[in-house]
Every structure is written in C-alpha cells, then in structure tokens.
Amino acid sequence: MPDKKHFNVVVVGAGPAGANAARHAALGGLSVCLLDRLEAPSHPVRCGEGVGLKGMSLSVAIKPEWILSAIRRVKMISPSGTLVELANIGESYIIDRSIFDSDIVKSAIEAGAEFRNNTNVDAAERLTNGKYACHIGSEKVTADCLVLADGVESRLARDLGWNTRLSPSNMETCAIARVSDPSIAADAIEFHVGNRFAPGGYAWVMPRGEGIANVGLGILGSHSISGGADEFLTAFINHRFPNRTDLTNRNCGGVPVAPWLDPLVRGGVMIVGDAARQVNALNGGGIAYALHAGQLAGEAALLAFVNGKFDETKLSIYQKKWAKGHGKNQRITNDLKNFLITRRDDAFYDRIAESLKKRKALGYLSVFLRTFAGHPVMMWKTMKLFG
Amino acid sequence: MVIVDKSKCDNCGTCVAMCSPAALRLDKAGIAVSEKCVECGACVKICPIGAIRSGIKENHA
Ligand SMILES: Cc1cc2nc3c(=O)[nH]c(=O)nc-3n(C[C@H](O)[C@H](O)[C@H](O)COP(=O)(O)OP(=O)(O)OC[C@H]3O[C@@H](n4cnc5c(N)ncnc54)[C@H](O)[C@@H]3O)c2cc1C
Ligand code: SF4
Ligand code: SF4
Numbered sequence: 001m002p003d004k005k006h007f008n009v010v011v012v013g014a015g016p017a018g019a020n021a022a023r024h025a026a027l028g029g030l031s032v033c034l035l036d037r038l039e040a041p042s043h044p045v046r047c048g049e050g051v052g053l054k055g056m057s058l059s060v061a062i063k064p065e066w067i068l069s070a071i072r073r074v075k076m077i078s079p080s081g082t083l084v085e086l087a088n089i090g091e092s093y094i095i096d097r098s099i100f101d102s103d104i105v106k107s108a109i110e111a112g113a114e115f116r117n118n119t120n121v122d123a124a125e126r127l128t129n130g131k132y133a134c135h136i137g138s139e140k141v142t143a144d145c146l147v148l149a150d151g152v153e154s155r156l157a158r159d160l161g162w163n164t165r166l167s168p169s170n171m172e173t174c175a176i177a178r179v180s181d182p183s184i185a186a187d188a189i190e191f192h193v194g195n196r197f198a199p200g201g202y203a204w205v206m207p208r209g210e211g212i213a214n215v216g217l218g219i220l221g222s223h224s225i226s227g228g229a230d231e232f233l234t235a236f237i238n239h240r241f242p243n244r245t246d247l248t249n250r251n252c253g254g255v256p257v258a259p260w261l262d263p264l265v266r267g268g269v270m271i272v273g274d275a276a277r278q279v280n281a282l283n284g285g286g287i288a289y290a291l292h293a294g295q296l297a298g299e300a301a302l303l304a305f306v307n308g309k310f311d312e313t314k315l316s317i318y319q320k321k322w323a324k325g326h327g328k329n330q331r332i333t334n335d336l337k338n339f340l341i342t343r344r345d346d347a348f349y350d351r352i353a354e355s356l357k358k359r360k361a362l363g364y365l366s367v368f369l370r371t372f373a374g375h376p377v378m379m380w381k382t383m384k385l386f387g
Numbered sequence: 388m389v390i391v392d393k394s395k396c397d398n399c400g401t402c403v404a405m406c407s408p409a410a411l412r413l414d415k416a417g418i419a420v421s422e423k424c425v426e427c428g429a430c431v432k433i434c435p436i437g438a439i440r441s442g443i444k445e446n447h448a
Contacts (some may be wrong), residue, residue: 037415046399120414153400158409166404173401173435221405227437252435254401 004114007033008310009301010134010143011113012121012156014041017273017290018149019104020059024298025147026111030305033141034105034113035134037120042101046176046253047287048206048214050189053091055288058325059295063103066095068208072187076367078353079194079346088363092189094206094214097287104291124148124156132160132268144310145301146269149294152254154275161266164275168221169341170258172201172284175233176216178208180246186210192217192236194346199223203236215241218255218284220341257281259334260327264319268312270297278326281334282385289326296321332381336368339378344371388424388442389431393417395438402430402439 007030011022014036022034049068056062070093074086109115123135124146132146148156154164190205197203200220207213217236219229229252237247256277264271272278273290280289300318304311352370356362365386372378388410396418403411403418410423411430418439431439 118415122412122414151400153403153413155403155409155412164404165407165409168405168429168433171401171404171433173433175435221433224432226431226434226439229435230437251397251399252401253399254404254433254435256404 004031004033005140006142007031007114008143008305009033009145009147010035010132010141011147011149012124012134013149013151013273013275014038014101014105014115014117015149015151015273015290016101016104016287017275017278017294018147019101019108020291020294021147021149021270021272021298021301022113023104023108023111024295025301026108026113027298028302029112030301032108032113033143034108034115035119035121035136035141036117039117040098040102041105042097044249044251045097046174046251047097048176048204048216048284049094049097049208050206050285051093051095051287052285053093055285055326056291059288059291060104062093062095066093066100066103068094068096069186071189071207073189075188075190076353077190077192078350079196080350082350082353082357084353084356084359084362084367086362086364086367088361094208096208121150121156124159126160126267130268144268145304145312145315147297147301148269148271148275149273150275152256152274154271157271157275160269162261162271164261166221166256166258168224170256170277171221172218172255172257173221173224173229173252174216174218174255175229175252176214176250177233177237177247178212178249179215179237179241179244180212181241181244182211183241183243184211184213192240194349195223196346197236198232200341203232203240205240220257255279255284255286257284257334257337260322260330262319264322265315268310268315270300270315270318272297278322278330280330281337283333289330292326293322329385332385335381336372336378336385339372339375388420388422389426389439390442391418391420392438392440395436397436397438399435402434405429405433
C-alpha cells in the first residue's frame with residue numbers, strides 16, 4: 001500500500017505540544033499525520049524533567065509510571081551560599097521524559113493519528129489551492145491544516161510568514177548532565193541563583209531519586225559567550241558535587257524566554273509549544289504549557305472541519321483560549337524575568353536570602369513578594385501569578 | 388560563513404532560532420550553514436558548547 005499523501009491535519013514535531021495536538025485532532029475523527037525527525041521524541045532528553053501538578057492537570061493526569069520522585073522542598077541558595085528553604089510549594093514531581101513523551105505519542109497513535117518518525121521536514125509552503133505542503137526530501141505530504149510544533153528552532157514558521165527569530169536576551173542557553181552524588185535528596189529541588197553560577201539565569205538540581213539528579217543551568221543569551229553554558233556547568237558541578245561518583249548524559253539546549261508569539265494562527269497554520277515560546281520565562285518550564293497549547297490547537301482543528309469542509313477562520317479560537325488561560329500568566333513570567341535580569345544583582349540575592357533564611361513554611365509567593373518589594377506593579381503581578 | 392564543528396555539535400537547534408537571515412538549518416545530518424550567513428556572530432555567542440566559530444579568517448585565507 002503506498003503511503004497516504006494527504007491528511008486533514010499534519011503536525012510537525014512530536015514533543016508534548018505536537019503529540020497532544022495530534023491526539024486531540026485524531027480523537028475527533030480527523031485524519032492526522034504526526035512527523036518527527038527523530039526515532040522517538042526526547043532522544044536525548046534535554047530537560048530537568050520537573051513539573052507541577054496544577055499546570056499539568058489541565059491537560060493530563062500524571063501517571064504513576066512517569067514519576068521518578070515527588071518533591072516536598074525547594075532549596076534556594078544565594079550566590080554566597082545562604083540557604084532559604086521553601087516547604088509550601090504545591091504538588092510537584094520529577095517525571096521520566098522518555099517514558100512520558102513516548103506515552104503521549106502512543107496516545108496520539110491510539111486515537112488514530114499516523115506517526116512517521118525519522119522524517120525531517122525540510123520546508124513548508126502554502127499551495128495555490130490553499131492547502132499546505134511539507135517537503136520531505138523529494139516527497140511531500142499535504143494538509144488542509146498544519147500544526148507547527150517544531151520546538152525551539154521554530155524554523156518552518158519562517159516559511160509561512162512568521163518572524164520567529166529570537167534575540168539573545170530572549171534565549172536561555174543551557175547545559176545539562178546527570179550526576180550521582182550521595183548528597184542529593186530525592187525530595188528536594190535546588191535553585192542556585194545569581195551571576196556567579198549562571199549569568200542572567202540560575203543553576204538547578206532536580207532529583208531523579210536518592211543520590212541522582214539532573215543538574216543544569218541556563219545563561220541568558222545576551223550574557224553568554226561561545227561555549228559558556230557548558231563551561232559554567234563544569235564549574236558548578238565541581239563546586240556543588242566535589243564528591244560525585246558519576247557524571248553522564250551531558251548535553252545542551254535552548255529555552256525561549258519571551259512573550260508568546262502573536263499571532264498563534266495564520267491562515268490554516270497553528271504554532272504551539274516552544275516554537276510559539278509558550279514557556280514559563282521565570283523558571284523555564286514548558287511541558288505543561290506545551291501540552292495545553294497542543295490540546296487547544298487540536299480542538300480548534302476539530303471545530304474548523306464542518307461536514308468535512310475546512311474553514312480556517314475557526315482556528316482563531318485556539319489563540320483566544322490560550323490568551324485567556326495560560327497565556328496571561330506566561331506574559332507575567334516574562335515581565336518578572338525582565339525586571340530581575342536588569343534590576344537585581346548577586347548582592348541583592350544575598351540580602352534577600354539573609355532576611356528569609358529563618359522563616360518557616362515559606363512559599364514562592366512570599367519569596368517573590370520580598371524580591372519585588374517597593375515595586376507595586378511587580379508585586380501585583382506576583383500576586384496574580386502565585387496568589 | 389560560520390563553521391560548525393560537527394564532532395562537538397549536539398543538534399540542540401538553539402542556534403537556528405538566533406539567525407536573522409535563516410542561514411542555519413538542522414536536519415538528520417546535523418547543522419548546515421548556507422550562503423545567506425552574514426557573519427553576525429549571534430549563533431557563535433549562543434551555542435552552549437562552543438561548536439560554532441567565525442569563518443571570516445578561514446574564508447578569506
Ligand atoms: C535544559 C532544559 C531543561 C528544561 N527543563 C524543563 C523542566 O524541568 N520542566 C519543564 O516543564 N520544561 C523544561 N524545559 C522545557 C521543555 O523541555 C520544553 O518546553 C518542551 O519540550 C517543549 O515541547 P515542544 O513539544 O514544544 O517541543 P520539543 O519537545 O522540543 O519537540 C519538538 C520536536 O520537533 C522535532 N522537529 C523540529 N524540527 C523538525 C522538522 N523540521 N522536521 C521534523 N521534526 C522536527 C524535534 O525533533 C522535536 O522532537 C527544559 C528545556 C531545556 C532545554
Ligand atoms: S547551538 Fe551549538 S550544539 Fe546546538 S545545534 Fe547549534 S551548533 Fe549544535
Ligand atoms: S553568524 Fe549570524 S547570519 Fe551567520 S549563521 Fe550565525 S546567526 Fe546566522
């Protein structure tokens with residue numbers, strides 16, 4: 001049987017955003033093709049693997065088999081080493097992304113989507129008949145509706161009229177590794193803040209279990225030099241884990257830290273996930289937003305097919321729902337990030353940590369209110385985000 | 388044109404997002420640089436593991 005060439009919906013990129021978009025479109029009975037250049041998504045895993053229950057539960061129930069550890073404490077460590085411990089943090093987990101990502105893809109396939117792996121889309125274009133073509137070598141796949149979920153590169157969107165080029169101050173350049181060390185507690189995330197460890201970002205430790213963690217950091221692109229993230233990571237690991245017993249899985253990545261891309265819809269194309277900068281700019285978390293945006297896009301595609309006829313104007317519901325939901329908070333995270341980067345230095349973080357170190361049962365809200373004290377607009381935004 | 392050291396490159400795609408003229412692309416064979424490169428240096432600066440270097444010297448040697 002020759003491969004099918006035309007689909008109602010083609011989704012490029014099978015990360016959480018694309019796979020969930022494919023799943024929801026297929027659940028409603030559309031013909032859906034999900035493409036990824038990799039053998040399986042998230043190979044290698046470029047992620048701390050941390051998620052909050054609140055954000056995730058809008059789109060999926062967290063399965064026990066995804067969970068590597070349950071987080072009870074967050075340790076914030078100031079540049080000079082003062083520890084502030086947060087206990088009031090909401091339910092959060094470290095999940096195994098290779099299992100999680102392949103489960104979301106599986107659920108898309110079960111819903112009826114066709115998954116083509118090892119398939120790189122070289123270019124995308126709108127045809128004269130109004131349909132879209134994805135070029136894969138000398139082959140092409142066409143669709144009425146196209147979903148771009150191609151991650152941080154977000155290159156295909158440029159073929160279709162978006163300017164997705166990011167400025168250095170809107171990109172965290174990251175390095176990551178897996179470290180084994182007896183001092184790692186399975187129930188505690190660590191954030192090491194300040195320019196000392198990661199200029200314009202922070203270093204983090206996300207435990208995959210007792211004695212083993214994802215360790216990484218992000219440097220703001222405008223503060224970076226060639227190879228900077230990797231060198232800072234080596235320095236951080238030597239500082240925090242002098243007695244480590246193992247260091248594996250070193251790789252790197254980028255996290256867009258910018259307001260979400262507007263518009264999210266052009267003609268019959270929707271853009272979702274990292275490609276659309278749907279990332280929490282304060283903590284770099286993008287899994288929950290990606291899943292949710294994918295779901296909204298998949299549902300919008302469904303609405304746009306009425307009796308088998310595609311009406312692209314109906315896709316605008318995707319942007320409306322995103323803007324009213326997670327989209328509002330995403331913009332706030334970006335405002336807070338910008339303020340922190342331009343107005344706060346290592347000495348400031350040390351002072352805040354000193355003033356908070358004895359407090360019990362702290363939560364993010366109290367810490368950020370203290371951080372933005374004297375700046376009513378930022379405090380108000382903090383209340384909206386964490387209140 | 389910038390030069391990508393394929394033995395170092397981790398195929399993370401970060402540099403692609405930085406390039407104004409869309410001179411960089413990632414596919415299964417890794418990063419490719421096209422003639423559109425204007426040597427602005429954005430990708431060199433951003434690469435987390437230092438896999439890209441300026442090609443000005445090499446190209447004009
Ligand atoms: C170092 C690091 C740590 C992170 N830690 C966390 C964390 O702890 N918690 C959290 O919530 N988030 C974290 N994130 C962010 C999170 O990983 C992303 O937000 C999330 O993966 C976005 O999902 P996505 O589906 O949009 O894109 P991706 O997961 O990046 O998927 C995009 C897919 O598109 C494919 N693709 C791209 N171009 C093409 C093409 N032309 N043809 C075919 N396929 C293509 C790629 O192969 C890829 O599989 C982290 C990111 C980094 C870099
Ligand atoms: S940023 Fe560096 S490691 Fe990542 S794809 Fe580009 S050249 Fe490769
Ligand atoms: S130097 Fe500038 S123009 Fe050339 S590939 Fe890098 S980002 Fe693109």
